[in-house]
Amino acid sequence: MKKFRLLTPGPTAIPEKVLAKFAEPIVHHRTSLFEAQFKELQSQLQWLFQTKEIVLTLTSTGTGAMEAAVANLFSGMNASTPHADEVITVNAGKFGERWTKIAKAYNLNTHEIVVERGKAVTIAAIEKELRAHPQVKAVLFQASETSTGALMPIKAIADLCKKHQVLSVCDGITAVGIFDVPMDAWELDVLITGSQKALMLPPGLAFIALSARAWKANESSNLPKFYFDLKKERKAQEKMQTAWTPAISLVQGAVVSLKMLQDEGHQKLFATHEMLALATRNAATALGLELFSDAPSPVLTTVKVPAKFTVDEGKKIAKIMQEKYGVIITGGQDELMGKILRLSHFGYCDIFDVANGISALELALLELAYPLELGKGVAAVMKTFKDSGLAL
Amino acid sequence: MKKFRLLTPGPTAIPEKVLAKFAEPIVHHRTSLFEAQFKELQSQLQWLFQTKEIVLTLTSTGTGAMEAAVANLFSGMNASTPHADEVITVNAGKFGERWTKIAKAYNLNTHEIVVERGKAVTIAAIEKELRAHPQVKAVLFQASETSTGALMPIKAIADLCKKHQVLSVCDGITAVGIFDVPMDAWELDVLITGSQKALMLPPGLAFIALSARAWKANESSNLPKFYFDLKKERKAQEKMQTAWTPAISLVQGAVVSLKMLQDEGHQKLFATHEMLALATRNAATALGLELFSDAPSPVLTTVKVPAKFTVDEGKKIAKIMQEKYGVIITGGQDELMGKILRLSHFGYCDIFDVANGISALELALLELAYPLELGKGVAAVMKTFKDSGLAL
Numbered sequence: 001m002k003k004f005r006l007l008t009p010g011p012t013a014i015p016e017k018v019l020a021k022f023a024e025p026i027v028h029h030r031t032s033l034f035e036a037q038f039k040e041l042q043s044q045l046q047w048l049f050q051t052k053e054i055v056l057t058l059t060s061t062g063t064g065a066m067e068a069a070v071a072n073l074f075s076g077m078n079a080s081t082p083h084a085d086e087v088i089t090v091n092a093g094k095f096g097e098r099w100t101k102i103a104k105a106y107n108l109n110t111h112e113i114v115v116e117r118g119k120a121v122t123i124a125a126i127e128k129e130l131r132a133h134p135q136v137k138a139v140l141f142q143a144s145e146t147s148t149g150a151l152m153p154i155k156a157i158a159d160l161c162k163k164h165q166v167l168s169v170c171d172g173i174t175a176v177g178i179f180d181v182p183m184d185a186w187e188l189d190v191l192i193t194g195s196q197k198a199l200m201l202p203p204g205l206a207f208i209a210l211s212a213r214a215w216k217a218n219e220s221s222n223l224p225k226f227y228f229d230l231k232k233e234r235k236a237q238e239k240m241q242t243a244w245t246p247a248i249s250l251v252q253g254a255v256v257s258l259k260m261l262q263d264e265g266h267q268k269l270f271a272t273h274e275m276l277a278l279a280t281r282n283a284a285t286a287l288g289l290e291l292f293s294d295a296p297s298p299v300l301t302t303v304k305v306p307a308k309f310t311v312d313e314g315k316k317i318a319k320i321m322q323e324k325y326g327v328i329i330t331g332g333q334d335e336l337m338g339k340i341l342r343l344s345h346f347g348y349c350d351i352f353d354v355a356n357g358i359s360a361l362e363l364a365l366l367e368l369a370y371p372l373e374l375g376k377g378v379a380a381v382m383k384t385f386k387d388s389g390l391a392l
Numbered sequence: 393m394k395k396f397r398l399l400t401p402g403p404t405a406i407p408e409k410v411l412a413k414f415a416e417p418i419v420h421h422r423t424s425l426f427e428a429q430f431k432e433l434q435s436q437l438q439w440l441f442q443t444k445e446i447v448l449t450l451t452s453t454g455t456g457a458m459e460a461a462v463a464n465l466f467s468g469m470n471a472s473t474p475h476a477d478e479v480i481t482v483n484a485g486k487f488g489e490r491w492t493k494i495a496k497a498y499n500l501n502t503h504e505i506v507v508e509r510g511k512a513v514t515i516a517a518i519e520k521e522l523r524a525h526p527q528v529k530a531v532l533f534q535a536s537e538t539s540t541g542a543l544m545p546i547k548a549i550a551d552l553c554k555k556h557q558v559l560s561v562c563d564g565i566t567a568v569g570i571f572d573v574p575m576d577a578w579e580l581d582v583l584i585t586g587s588q589k590a591l592m593l594p595p596g597l598a599f600i601a602l603s604a605r606a607w608k609a610n611e612s613s614n615l616p617k618f619y620f621d622l623k624k625e626r627k628a629q630e631k632m633q634t635a636w637t638p639a640i641s642l643v644q645g646a647v648v649s650l651k652m653l654q655d656e657g658h659q660k661l662f663a664t665h666e667m668l669a670l671a672t673r674n675a676a677t678a679l680g681l682e683l684f685s686d687a688p689s690p691v692l693t694t695v696k697v698p699a700k701f702t703v704d705e706g707k708k709i710a711k712i713m714q715e716k717y718g719v720i721i722t723g724g725q726d727e728l729m730g731k732i733l734r735l736s737h738f739g740y741c742d743i744f745d746v747a748n749g750i751s752a753l754e755l756a757l758l759e760l761a762y763p764l765e766l767g768k769g770v771a772a773v774m775k776t777f778k779d780s781g782l783a784l
Contacts, residue, residue: 019415022415027396028398061636202641203421225497226455245454246453249594250594250596250639
């Protein structure tokens, strides 16, 4: 009878009506039935990305789409190309570091900006690298760095890239559908997301859109690619098919979950996530906890493990929440392990879910002899909701 | 109320109890609950592949695993490597051609054996190429070529590779779990399958196992790889995790479907598929249809469209079967379009499903004025079943 509550940065909880869709018999992908659904999905994805470009569906997780961006835009050294392409990567956490690792796996000339954990990258830091390396072709960055909870200055990065005539390649895996990242309006060149985030689906699908400038870069790219060949995908997906067999059931679920997002509308969706984030920050403050990031994202809130706790005790907080109360949050990764807590508040998540998470956190902290007044965090959550004037 | 019946080479029909699993709330992958299921899956996959090696689970379709095999075993030309690795690819159809395309996408020195459509490759043809190119590192081939219905001499190819000390890289996407391909006993170096075939799951997972020799080749491979980095996957999967977020729901479904296959047992599974294939061939013969392949696979039966039909009429057969009778089969692809029919009989498919398929085929052929005696094909199906002595 024990209930589980996912307050994790992916997978997120899946709505019941989406789950029910997965229990339907599978359809074959080379049928008009599938093509009609895929057409619907494409239109929904354009709404989600706020773009007129085709949004390609890949059967992989978001990391596959990140690799696709690298393999499809750039060139390596070969007989006819004396130098590998140069790129700037913004490493503000584990996921930014992934851009660096992918670029290096393809032997690109990679200039990495390492940002202090919890901070957003500054425009000055990127501009400095761009000036130092005038051959740079692109800046690869996250919209929201999920490992630290820091929100990046996305529009300013896109503007800077435009000014320097380099491509802006944005990992929006925990951003798209959570807060406003209008691809066309901000002239982002690549935008990526995954199915198990705002889309409230199981992992297994990634989505990527390229601007006209990015497609032009694709024309001259010489890096090896096959499964993630975006040109081939575009050709197939323009005809409502995919280059390789798609993850059919996830595609069908996506049509259902995107309809739910569309019914909510961009404005309500973004306002709600802002409010859930504010509620979580207010709860943390009310409990005397310190925020880890000074550029907090609407996606997830990172709080420091209280100074009195050891790393091992820090790890225990999430463990107690999960094992005793069925509330699954994530702690810090790598060097942040046992030092921060990451409380996610997006996807199929409302203010009552956030309140549950804070209640479980309060109980876990009390058990570890952290002094707090039970219910004070939840009161802050509910007050934020009430004050926001937002309906469920 | 119209029922649909999938007699296609993937996706295949999904058992009801597997579909029901997909309707369960998702679990987080960084939990002991997931790890316990993944451990079970790994053991089931070793049973399926008949190997002691770890079978890696990738979130992609089978093509991703084919690319992984290439990217992880071979080396391209670079500063320290004056020549790209040489490989032999067996192109006996659309899927064999895919090996060639992948090897060429990675700029490998690729020697392609083109086999007449519908035929199996001969050992003599491969040996000739091996003698002509003594630097060759591997032979890349299909176990069963799904586009033509031809069964390849898998064990003989593996033996030949062993004799020449080259790697045998086998796409078993439509083979593993359908007929006997014992990886360890036959000393295959790479074996691959996908979720939407014998495993009776939606597309979205691929599985790949490497022999000790293949892992040794991996050590010196210099081709770029990230999402499909098998060494990284092995390290993670040995700890019951995955390098990237896995397609969690499909993993959970796989545990259920593999349990069903295990309950059936290898012997019954393989004998049943042999019998279903024989039943289909007998039905085709009874209806005066000619088999397309002289090395017919237990996976799917290819029959020639009767000579009196044009290509357009040939295409109509599957169209009528699908639109009027809800029975979905596949026709020929590319140059075989409108010239052959592909009747699949594997996965969650029994003799009554085969009978339904043949009934729909009889009706469609009659509608196109092909002379036949209604029911004669089905009678041949049921007689084959009865004579086999096999139970359902």
